[in-house]
Amino acid sequence: MMTKAWPRYLSYAVAFSLVFYIAYLTPIHSDDFAYYNIGLQWSAHVSHYLSWSGRLVSDYISPILLHLENDVLRSGILALAVVSMVALLAKLPALVLKQQASASVFVGLFLIYWITNPTLGQTIFWTVGAANYLFTNLAIVIYLYCLIKYMQSSQSILWWVGVLIISPFAAFSNENTTWIVLLFSIVSTYYLMRYQQDRKIWLSSLIIVLGFGFFILSPGNAARAASGAFDEFYAMSFTHRVWDFMLYRYPTGLSRMAPALLIFIVLWLVALKNQMSAQYKRISIALVLIGLLSLLSMVMSPLLSARSTSGPILFVLLGIAVLLHYLMHHAIAQWKHVYRLTLAAIVGVFVASYGMIFHSYQRLSVQGQMLNNAIEAAHANEIKAPTLPEFYYVPSLRKRDSYDAHYSSGSMATYYGFEHIDLKPMAFDYSIMMEYLPHQAQNNDLGIQGIYLAPEGIFGQKTTIVLDMLAQQQTHDVLELIITNRSGKTVTLSLPMDAVPIHGQWIMGGVVKMKMQEIVRIEGMLRSSNSVATQPVTIYGE
Template identity: 25%
Template sequence: MSRKIYCLLASLVIFALVLIPSLHTPMLSDDYYYISIANLHDQIAHYREWSGRILTNMLSSYMMYYVPHALYETLTAIALTATICFIACIPNALMKNELNFHPLSALGLFALYWIANPSLGETTFWFVGAANYLWTTFYVSFFILTIALQKPKITWWKLPFALLLGFAAGCSNENTSIVTLLLTISFIIYKKNLSAIYPYLIGLIIGIGVLLLGPGTANRSLYFTDWHNLTMLGKIELQLFTRMPDSMSIFWQIYIVIVILAFLIGLNGSYSKKHIAFSAIFFVSAILCNAAFIASPFMPPRAYSGALFMILLSVSFLTSAVLDNKKTIYEYTGLSIAGIFILLYFIPSYYIMTNAILGSWNQEKIRLSMIHEQVSRGIKEITIPDLYMPKLIKSTDGYPVYKHPARNDFFHVNSINEEQTQFDYSSLNKQKTFVVNSSIYKEIMLDKVTFYTEHLYGSEKIILKLSGDINRELNDGKVIYVHLFMDNGKFVNKDTAMKAIFIDGSYYTYTNTTDIDFSKIKQIELGMYDAKTGAPFSKLVINI
């Protein structure tokens, strides 16, 4: 097959891998606010009061309001796929003025994007986060690729497109836009081709002006009083010795790949020095993207995405240098080592993250059902379980934790209280379960006992499903005893007084059993007793 076919297949693989979790990401955090301001009046007010990212804000608001969830998530998956392909294309665009890429380069870059992403859930799957970071990276990558391919003369009909694309790249996000401007000016000087690039440059400058000079940007900054109270020396110290090490160290997997590729290039002196030079330029650009936050009072992990984009461009040039040249056994060996290293992290990360997102989607169905049921009964103070996500490869990979109060208005209630849970309650029907349906104390019924396991790695619990207000009894000094009799004759005590969570019509409590092998449990005795006197009230026996 031709390279074009392989490139198409690589693109489809990337798209499919992103689409699966994207389609199953529920509405989160600020989504509820931005869907409520899908009109020009509120957008202008938001620009004046809070955020200069007017293009991003309008994209997220109008997409969520007017476009079905499945469609805007599909478009986001397309945007990420296109961004990866653009990054893979840029070396040949700059070096040869050709629009093509090596399929292995695209696949490797995507895997690195995934495993080294500073905040995967917030930048890629949470839609408002994706609008602020993934979509803006799409604009900038498309901008760089376009000017790299621009011919010496620009035709008149391309002028509106050039201005619009430049504006989108400039109005992307604060740190990346400034670095993109520096790169564009450097490219113009390098190519000596201002006459063909100037419309893109004008649009870029206008976009940066709209972004950085927006009154909302300044207003939001005022909320960070601790940062404003720092002296200039204090801000420099914070940036150099706290923020920069944190923001650059998260890309350590990429550094290892860079070292491997640089070693391969060093073995063969025939590689183009331009590849190395451009790689170095974009590596420095990654540092500048994070260094630009010296002027920002806030630098969350998701803000490192601009640096991630630039450092992936750096990798792309090195990868292009190795893949597009004649390879010896050394190159094949080095590329194999790099590939195995990347897959070692990508496969478990993708499996765990995607399963966590699928679980959150099913949990959200339960949560929404509970909200609608309570609203139908006229309840204005809603209680639901929170979204549970298992342990991820990186702690920063999860969803945003902020609960925007606009969600209350969305459901027409006064408040929505989320009770913390420690298990995926949507997966209980897939776990090994024993039906009991017996009284554990007076009118309180023990309905089911579930052996709960999170695969690969995670927690194990015995979860009890109960009917009746068990928390009233637990608060009154009673304890649920859970006695495990193992097949080797040993007895393990797993009593619990853990507060039960009300989920979809039943109460659930649990006891941690991380140290227990479920397959070796022979019998379980359960019941309730008085914590002060030790007097038992009931006894139930489950033979495994």
């Protein structure tokens, strides 16, 4: 038995390690500060529920994880949640069809989950994002698993208790998935009542109905809607809202689901060409339709963020799991090349995506260390309102692989024990200062004493330039850098004269579309607000 199971456990361990390392590299950011500050007291969460958000469960998970204050443990929990969710998704088709699950389905589904998730950084590696989207999706999958096991086990008390325990967590999932949980509950209750004369399941349905009501009708949701931020939306008529959603936001949501839908369509056609049974057809199509219905449930919401599609994509992934289960347990005679090419493309995109994310989050981790050092220095010097740089995300395969860029300087100041923090947006990766030595700037009257150069990204098609300034520079002037390569081509980089303190230095910088090894000269000149410019002076190179 163990001999047959080891490939599955090995695949779990590899997937866990891949997620764990990126999660471990991710520094605390965005709403992490605010939810840490809320704390663990029940009264604080009741107040939050009444005044801001109906997500009572996920809003409690966030501070629990953050108050662990152990990066290894927290990262391990996030990685375990991902592996558990994908493993259960991969197992559900085998469970429904009463067949054997396989490691190959898990591996395929894990790769597809990674490359089709439109916001990896915001739904897995960001603690608050994971609480809102990863753990809630996991609760739904556990609910489905327990419900199916209960239906198949002659109304086992053990699985009935499991359904009852997970029901409130599944009901308090997300605005576009709680409806689907309610739908599953009603349908399963009707089936068990009608065909198995089971009345115990009504208790689970009651819990889900109550959870659904407390979630959707929460005072916090109403208070946020009345805050004034969405007055224009709520001023629309019902018909106008529906029309606006179907014309603009629904197509946008579908575009974010497109990779998952495309993979489903290709695999469905391959399976169809290879005598897929009607049972597989019905189940897989029904799950995708449920995903589209889940997205449609956002019709009355003023916003449809990219991470909101994680719920609808969950059901598409479940449909893909059904197809993978069929294809990996049957001989592929037709469209074999299409099937193999699709799998190869999935693996190729995953390898490229993971490699670039690996590099980007390593840079984020170093920036986080520099930020912590700056905070310690500010406390040591009794600075009450320090100026700090924001993080900069080195681009990866997709823009939304990055962390959540929202910041509340007030929450951050409270977390670190300051009166105020002045956060400065950054347009370059300042972590290169920790790994590269500066070039001595040539004599100039621009206030530049050193220049850091480093390739940006794993391919190095661009160059990061960081200027070490003599002192704080904060004027209305613009510093223009003229960068020349070996072939004589020039690129101009315009930088506001607003230096930021970090690592004991005042820095400015940017990124240029030129390989570092091709740069032979950098000139600089100041341009004032009335467009008067100084003469360019060479600060680096020939």
